[in-house]
Amino acid sequence: MFVALEGIDGSGKTTVSSGLRHKLENDGIKVYLTHEPTFNVEDIAGDLISRRDSESALKLFFMFTEDRYKHQAEISEKLDQGYLVLCDRYLYSSFAYQGSLLEGIFGTREKVVAWMSGVSEIIKVRPDINIYLDISADTAIKRIWNRRRITGFEDLQYLDRVRSYYTGVLRKHLIMMNGEDPVERIVGSIYDIIRR
Ligand code: TYD
Numbered sequence: 001m002f003v004a005l006e007g008i009d010g011s012g013k014t015t016v017s018s019g020l021r022h023k024l025e026n027d028g029i030k031v032y033l034t035h036e037p038t039f040n041v042e043d044i045a046g047d048l049i050s051r052r053d054s055e056s057a058l059k060l061f062f063m064f065t066e067d068r069y070k071h072q073a074e075i076s077e078k079l080d081q082g083y084l085v086l087c088d089r090y091l092y093s094s095f096a097y098q099g100s101l102l103e104g105i106f107g108t109r110e111k112v113v114a115w116m117s118g119v120s121e122i123i124k125v126r127p128d129i130n131i132y133l134d135i136s137a138d139t140a141i142k143r144i145w146n147r148r149r150i151t152g153f154e155d156l157q158y159l160d161r162v163r164s165y166y167t168g169v170l171r172k173h174l175i176m177m178n179g180e181d182p183v184e185r186i187v188g189s190i191y192d193i194i195r196r
Contacts, residue, residue, distance in 0.1 A: 004090035007133035010143035011179045019187035032083035057101035072125035096165035109169045133179030
């Protein structure tokens, strides 16, 4: 089984995925935890990540898609070996983070998503379920503030737009969770969904 965890920065994906891993491993399930991007964004993408123009977003979209294209082979191998693969961010991170900056080119969100879906046809390994942890951009900024590292992706207005992709045009692909609930409750709910 392949599970992707989605959400804006600060939504708790990392804490939730390690909690989930622990719980599933206690049941004797082999869990492979992985993350996208597989590269360090600041090192590889430089100041592209703090730009909010469509050309930078296009470049980033291709970079993340190429990264995913390679990553899917590793995921597929682990699935064949009987692992439950838990991936912190996957396809819909690109749709939400880069898509929200491409509307100027395409006109509507639906057209942006249709184009991204076409390009992403090279991604053959798809999650069985995509879980989305919803938090407000306000909560995100408060949480990120407490961390040491803040990336160029993280500003209130932008995160709010990214969120509106997840909760709007992408909603039908996602299982929605309230990311402001206590971590144990979120982990428990996702665990129940996976077991079912
Ligand atoms: P990272 O430092 O790994 O943050 P996190 O642990 O919160 O996921 O950086 C990931 C950043 O890259 C995050 O701000 C979102 C962004 N991103 C995209 O913009 N598009 C993508 O396709 C992916 C996978 C990530």
